[in-house]
Amino acid sequence: MVTKTSGQQQSGFPVLLRPLSPDKVIILAFIPFPSCNDLLVTNLRLCSTLLHSLRHVGQTFKRTVVPTEVEAKQTQPSIMLAPQANRVMAVGEWEERWDDGRTGFHQPQVHKMLELNIDKVLAGRPGVRFFFPLCGKAVDMKWLADRGHSVVGVEISEKAIKQFFEENNLAYSEEPVPSIPGAKVYKSSEKNICLYQCDLYKFSSSIEGQFGAIWDRGSLVAINPRDREKYAALLTSLMAQDCRYLLDTLLYNPDLYPGPPFLVPDEQVHSLFGPSCDVELLQSVDAMTERHRSWNIDYLTENVFLVTLKKV
Structure with a gap:
């Protein structure tokens, strides 16, 4: 896995992921491991596939991550509902x-x-x-x-x-x-x-x-x-x-x-x-x-x- 930090290209195995959506994540931290890029990319893809499969069969897994904006909103319904709170559909519509x-x-x-x-x-x-x-x-x-x-x-x-x-x-x-x-x-x-x-x-x-x-x-x-x-x-x-x-x-x-x-x-x-x-x-x-x-x-x-x- 190759990443850029402070303008420098680095490689390593991701250990802390932050989900942006159910199908996208960004890497917050990784273990440097520059000599095995191809293998690590392959492993990351396998991990992604596994997690995607677990999600779709309803299983859950424990993780230590920084909550996404959406996840944070889900713990505070009033905040999550705010964008639609004043949305009104008239009966005639x-x-x-x-x-x-x-x-x-x-x-x-x-x-x-x-x-x-x-x-x-x-x-x-x-x-x-x-x-x-x-x-x-x-x-x-x-x-x-x-x-x-x-x-x-x-x-x-x-x-x-x-x-x-x-x-x-x-x-x-x-x-x-x-x-x-x-x-x-x-x-x-x-x-x-x-x-x-x-x-x-x-x-x-x-x-x-x-x-x-x-x-x-x-x-x-x-x-x-x-x-x-x-x-x-x-x-x-x-x-x-x-x-x-x-x-x-x-x-x-x-x-x-x-x-x-x-x-x-x-x-x-x-x-x-x-x-x-x-x-x-x-x-x-x-x-x-x-x-x-x-x-x-x-x-x-x-x-x-x-x-x-x-x-x-």
Whole structure:
């Protein structure tokens, strides 16, 4: 390994590394070893490959390094959230995205994290009532209904709701919601699926009761960051005592992308739900795709949590 220090070229084996991103590091210290450059470079590449592999299978390793700026921010959520703290998406902007077809967040197949964790969510229970906040036209809803579960969703876009029923060849009825002025509920004639077209914060347990499960993918990460405490209070109020809430969040450098979807640090998940719920991290995976690279971010981590009410 060859480095430059104070204008002089030096070589040696790196012993103190500082990560700039999940895939880049700088050398802070090394042991001089000028006679074996080729061998050392080869060994360094092997070490890099090994560490990369360990990261992707979820293993961890101990290290003594100077924390990066991103790592330091992750220990102080308020600092990490600062770049997006005042970011606001009006309800009308989401409706415009659906009207214009700017829905890159929609997935045409069942989400892999729901499939992977469905047994943990069901916990052996048949006929579970699922709640989908900001449901869009998620195909996950029909997938669950086909397996004997019932689904209630809330979505602001009428177009998204109608597309869900039409694209899944499901007949439906439409009726007003007396307790929410201007709201409508769309009910499948064949499956146990009810989708409410309304402001999420106007929905409550007085309308549909509480639920045995919640699938939150693209909801907490989509709401305005300043509304998260209100959102967490609503979701908690919709949880039955045996509810199992599957929560999908994203981590990236908020200095590089303004959102949405917005960054949700692990520490904030615990601060939002921890007072009344047990929070368990189920998965943490590299979620970077070509679409995400267009956001000019250097990494994207997807975390999946299981949130359950604490025993009374």
